[in-house]
Structure formats: C-alpha cells, structure tokens
Amino acid sequence: MHRPNETFGRQPNVQRHLCARARRGFLQFLTFIIALVFFTATGLLAQQAKPSEYQVKAAYLYNFGRFIKWPAGIAASKGDSFPVCVLGRDPFGPILDSTLAGEALEGKPVVIRRIAKEQDAADCRILFVSSTEEHHLKEILAATDQAGVLTVSDIPGFSRRGGMIQFVMEGDRVRFEINLATAESAKLVLSSELLKVAAAVRRNARSGD
C-alpha cells in the first residue's frame, strides 16, 4: 500500500464509497485510487485546470529548448547560464518566471532577461519577440541571424518573415509553425519530434515580403 493514510486522508468521499462496496470491487477500486494518486503526484503541469494562453506559451518556450540543439561554439560563448529573453513589452508577466524558475536546459540554469534593444539579443538562446516590436522585426532578425538565437514570436507572419517559430492559435489551442530553413541556417538542429508536432514547417528561407 502506498501511504494509505495519506491516500485516505485526501479522499474521504472515496473512503465512504469503499465501505459501500463489496470486497471484490475493493481491489479494482484500490487500483483506480493508486493510479489517480500517481498522476496527481507527478502531474506538475496539470495543476492548473485551465492554463491561460501565455502560461502555455511560457511552457512551450521551455519545451522548445528541449528539442533543439545549439552549435557547440555558440553554447560556450554564451556563458554558464541559459538565457531566455523577452524583447519589447512583456506579455507574460510573472508567469514566465514562475514557469521557468529552477529549470535547466543543456545542463545550464535557465535565466530570464527582459531586454529592450535588439543588440542585446545576441547573448540569448531563446528570444521571444513581443508583438510591440513588429515594426522593426527586420532589424531584430538581422541582429540574431548568425548568433545562434532561437527566435519565437506570436506576431502574425513571423515565420514567413524570417522568424523561426511562430505561435498560432487554432481555436483556444496554442500551436506553432516552424521555419526550418531559418533555423538550419542559424545552425540550430531541431528534433524531428518537434517538427512532427508543428502546425506547419517552412523549408524555404523567406517567401516574399
């Protein structure tokens, strides 16, 4: 039995239910309880019943880091931390901090930086470009073009315009599009797993604009 006191303490209703059941049903029931305990205990991400859009996006930011490999030289030049930066007006608020606090990527602790100028973006690993920066997107992309920075934004047309990953909404579900050509040119290796779940993958560098 796995900490039965705790189990029963947490589920008084279930306990009452148990009493009402026959003995054979008890095993099935116990199985159910234990499974439930397992998932509740391990399901950190499921604590909020209805995560908000930016909560999801914050988590995605982190998850992108897990499926992408940065080139070795860039990794060494960017120091002992794994900076995740937000350029422009921050749409996350404290959510981003609480989501990424204490996490690590590529063996380095994740740090969050909020920057205002595109010049500062070269030191980041992941750069979220706020929609407020749409007007000088060209400059931002240019600044990060060869710096090994994963650019993410929810600006419409971002991936078409040279950004690497763009959040898109399918109803209330958050999805993303990948511009694989841009990422590859930046020497970032994206896992096929990531590509598999992307809403769309662009293989040409730019289309128009």
Add this chain to the structure above:
Amino acid sequence: MFAQKHSISRKLTWMNMLVSGAALLLACAAFIAFDMITFRQAMLRNLSTQAQIIGANSVSALLFNDPQSAEKTLLALKAAPNILSAQVYLPDGRPFASYSRDRGPHNPVLPPIPPGQTETHRIENGQIALVRSIVLDGKPIGAVYIRSDLQELQSRFQRYAAIAAIVLSACLLAALLISSVFRRAVAEPIVDLSKIAKVVSQDKNYSVRATPVRSPAELAILIDAFNEMLAQIQESEGALRMARDELEQRVRERTAELETAKREVEEFSRSILLAKEEVERGSRFKDQFLSTMSHELRTPLNAVLGFSDLLADERYGPLNDRQQRYVAHIHTGGKHLLKLISDILDLSKIEAGRMELAREDVTVASAFAEVISALYPLAEKKSQALHQHAAPNLHVHADAMRFKQVLMNLAGNAIKFTPEGGRIELAACQVDDQVRVEVRDNGPGIPADQQQRIFEAFFRLTETGSATEGTGLGLAITSRLVELHGGKLEIESRPGAGTCFYFSLPLVAIIPDEAAPASIPMPRAPRAPRILVVEDNPATGQLIQSQLTSSGYETLRCDKPERAMEMAAEHQPDAITLDLIMQPVHGLEVLLQLKNDPRTSMIPVIVVTIVDQPGVGTVLGADEYLIKPVDKATLLAAVERCLRSRGGSAPARTILVVEDDVSTLEMIVELLRVYGYAVSTATDGAQARASVAQSLPELVILDLVLPKMSGFELLAEWRSNPRTADLSVFVLTSKDLTKEEEKYVHAHAESLFRKQNSWREPLIKQLERVVTSTSLENA
C-alpha cells in the same frame, strides 16, 4: 488358467504403460509449462518495448499537446495483430490519444505503477495489460497503456499439446511392443509354473516338472527350487505310501488279534456273569436260609423256654426238687441254645456283610448305666463290684443296640471269669479325637499265647476253673461288631494281674447341654406314677431309682427307714419299694407301720430283698415280694401289677393273639392269662382279619410271618381303615427284619419284640402300661 495368464501379462503391460506414460506426461507438462512461461516473458518484453517506443514517440506530442501526432504513432501498432488497444494518457489521467483494434473499452482501468518503477502489467481474461509511464528529464509526463491478447500464447500451447499427444501415443505404442517382450521373458514362465503347481495340487501328480528358464535369475532359481521340491515330495510321498501300506497291514493284523481277544473276553465275561448269578443265587439262598433258620429254630425254642418258665412258676401245682431241677435244666439248655443260635446268626450276618448298623449318637455314660443295671444281678450273685467311669457328655456314633451288646458281652465275660469278690470296671475317656472304651477286671488274666486266639469263633479258655458255659462266639461277635464300627478290639492282660479289653471309636462332637430327656419315650399316662424307694444302701437305691426313672416313673428316695412312714404319708406315692435289711429300723417294721396307718395303708408295697421269705412279707401286707438280685423287667412288672390292681379292674375287651405256631400261641395265651388278661386267638392272617372285623380287641399281638395273609398286610389294612387306625398292635416276631421292615413296623405298631431276645417281661410290662392307660383314658 487363461484368465490367470491374462492377469499377470496384463498387469505387466499395464505397469509398463503406466510408468512410461506417467514419465512422458510429466516431461511434456514440464516442458510446455517452461515454454509457456518463457514465451510469456518474451511477450511481455515485446509489449514493454512497444510501449517504450510509443512513449518515446509521444513525448513531443504530449509536451506540445498534439494528440493527432500521438495517434499517428499509435497507428503503427496496426502491424502487431496481438495488440488489441493502446492509449496515451496525460499525467492527470486524462486520455490523450488512443488506438483500438477490437473496439474494446475506451477507458480501461489502469494498473497501478509501483513507486520507483516505470512499468507494470496485469494478466486477466486471456489478455495482458501493460502500463508504462513516459518520463522526460526524470519527470513523468504521461503514460502508455497497451492491451494485448494471448492468442499467440494459446495457439502455441495448443500446438505444443498436440505435439505432446502425438509423442505420448507413439511412446505408449512402443512401450506396448516392448512389454510383450517382457511378458515372454517373465510372465510366461510364471504362468507355466502356476499351471504346474495347479496340476500338482489338484491331481497330486508329483512327477511333472516346470520348464526351466535361463533368465531372469530369480525366476530361474524359483523354478529350479520348485522342481527340486517336487522331486523331494515325490520321493517322500513314495516312502510315506510304503509306510502307510505297512501300517495298514499291521493295523489289520492287530484288529484281527483284538477281535480274537475280544471274543475271549466276552466269553470270559459271560462265564463271570454266570458265576455272578450263581453267587447271587447262593447269597440269596444263604439269606433265605438264615432268616428261615432264625424263624424256624427260634419258634420251637421259644415254646420250650416259655413252658419251662410256666412250669417253674409252679402255677399248676407244686414241683418236687427233682422236677424243679429238671425244669431248670430244660430252661438253661433252651436259653443256651437260643443264645447259640442268635450268636451264630449274628456271626453269619457279619461274615456275609449283611449286618446293618443303625448309627446314632450314643451317650457312653447312659450305655454304661444300662449295661451295669442289666448285669448287676449277676455281679451281685458273685459279690463283685461293678464300677463305671465316663464323662457325662462323652458320645460315640454307633448302633446303640450293638454298642450295648459289645459292652454286655465284655462285661458278662469279665463277671464270668473273675472270681467272687472281684471288681469289674467300665471306663471311657477321650484320647485325641477318639473315645477309648475299656472293660477291666482283676481276674486271673489270660496267658499271652492265648490272647490272640480268644477272638476266634468257638475258642474257649482252657484253664478257667469256672464252669465253661457260653457259646464261645461272644468275643468273636464282639470283635467283629467293634470292627464294623470302625474300631479294633484289643486285649491287655497278664496272668494274675487281671484283663483289660479296650477299643476306640471316633468321638462325636460333645453336645454341651443335654437335650436327651426329650428323646426318652414317655408313657401315655397323663401323670407319671410316683414311686417311693426305701433303701438304705445308696448304690442299690440309685439302681432301682434309675430303673424306674428310665421307664417313665417319678421316684422319691428315702435312705432313712425311720422316716419312710412320714414321707409316704406326706407324698402319697402310687407305690413303695421296700428293702428289708436296713438299719436302724427293719423293713418289716416299716411295712407294718405303713399298713397300719390309714393314710398309707392303701399304697401298694413291693418288698425288694435278699431275704427269701415271701410268706412273711405277704402276711405282713406286702403286695409283691421280689428277691434280689432283681432285674429291671421283674421290678417293672411288679410295679405295673401293683399300680393296675390299685388303679382299676382288668380290661373288659380281649387281647387278640395272632400266631401260627400252636405251641407259641398257647404259651403266649398262658402268659397273658397268668397276668389276668382275656385272650382271643387267631392262627392265620385271614382269621385275624375276620376277628378284628367282628369285634374290636383291646390290643393285638401280631406275628409277622403268617399263612394266608402276612402281618405286614394286616397292619397296612388296619391302619388304612379309620375304625382300626388307632388299634394298639404289638409285633412279636422271630423274623430277622431288614432296616425298611423295621422302620415300617415302628411307624405302624406300638412296640416291636423279637423272639430271639428275652421278650416276655418287656411285653407284659408294655402291655400293662398300654392297657392301663387306655382304661384310665376310658374311665
């Protein structure tokens, strides 16, 4: 037979099949079980790998919430036909993506994953359910659930089972074939052996032999041993048969011998039977002779004695001296002859073993007293002193009559052979559990060389000076009688120092209190007559008293003659006995006083004296005059006469005497007339019967041996008739009675008198008592 063969062969086959079948079955089962377990583990491993792949391919889908991607991954399971369904779950337990081949349950219950592990499985309902958690960076991000059927496992099992069945049947077939070889090698020799054994046991044919085999070794030994055993049995049976034949021959011979011997024995036993009959006839003849003798000899002798007695009484005129002497000789001779006959008959009876003893407890002292009182007159005649010493409670188990006869013979002999003034002593004492009885005298004694011969019949002492009267049979009879009682008569004597005869009889337990008086027959008189005995000599007084007392009288003793008058007046006795020679007053004076006093003048007086002057006594008023020595019978007769004369008249009715011997009849009639009785007679049974039928007599004196109708028949008839049931009957006979006859007589008659003994006085005495008492009763 066939069934037996069948049985052992079948058993062997069964054994073979059973053993090989069981071994194979076990082996197959083990192999299949092992394979199933291994295969199942492989299946599980497969399933786990698949779950792992699905998990790995579903990470991004989970992370980026892309169920379609996950479902795409799951669709790959289509290639595995055993996978029934698969699901990917979110960490909170919500289903994320699912795949199902059989449209089974969409929300299956997940088996729990133990902490610290990432995978668990459950097998149920022919399906395996496996759950594996999806972990990324040490954190579970979801779980994969795969459900697979066990179709493969089952089909594999079926395949294996079929193969096992084929192998098993092939093996059993092989075993069956092999066992037939065994059967030939083992079973058939055994069956063969059993056949032979059956032949031996049923037909007793020991010449057959079992077929020897070489293997197996035990069977070979068994068959060899069996054959050897048969050979031995055959041999010993032959020997046995020979011995039996020989034995039969011998038995036949012996039987023939026995047959012969049996015939001889039968012949012998027939001759013995004949001899026995002869002996029995002789014995019967002897008995008859004896009883006839006793009757035929005694009857005339009784007449001789009776009439000589009557003559001597001078009732029919005085006799001169010569006549008196001759009559006395006749009487003495007759008495001697009677005694001789009695003794011879007694001796013959003893020798023939026909003497029957009526044993009872006898008080030795009272037997002594009776003997002494009977012998007293004899002893007194020779001035001899008679003494007795016996403890009052000393008893022996003996025939009272015979015991007294023994004592009488011994004491009589002692008196006879002891000179005048001698002393004779009867003594009895207890020695251990025996009573030793002695008769001792101080006579001349018996020489040693004659001491043993004196017990022979007809032996007489040669040197005795006294007259040798007696039969010479006394001691022989005495000795035999003592032997009959279980003792032995012995003698102790030295010439000049007296003689002692002694014998020992078994002691009877001493009865502490004497109950004797009850057994003394009392007269029928309502009150016993009282007799005053006047006698100054204590011994004589005591003797007279005992004689009277033993006959039922009450006695008073007066040993001072001067007081006799007073006592008579005071006690008013029915009669007085009076001695004459007394101090200080002479008996005649006492007589005068008694007769002159009105108070006592009516009392009859019987003078008992040695003074032979009857005339004087009669003149002075004595009713009876008896000269000492007086025997009991005489005394009693005198007393009876006195009492009767005083009591009343003679009976009116007659006394019927039934006697076939005319002289005896006349004698009895004469005797009765002398005593004043009226008499009628009958000489045979028929007459007696008629006489009694006509008029009832006062009393009947009955002989037992009678013509026409015996005394026994008469008695029986009278007793059965109420009119004569109370008739007094005295039996007077010379017949030697058997025990039964004697018993019968005692039961049906008043008294029994034997002619061989002196019967006259007892008869008269008894007669007087009976007649007196009846007349008193009638009055």
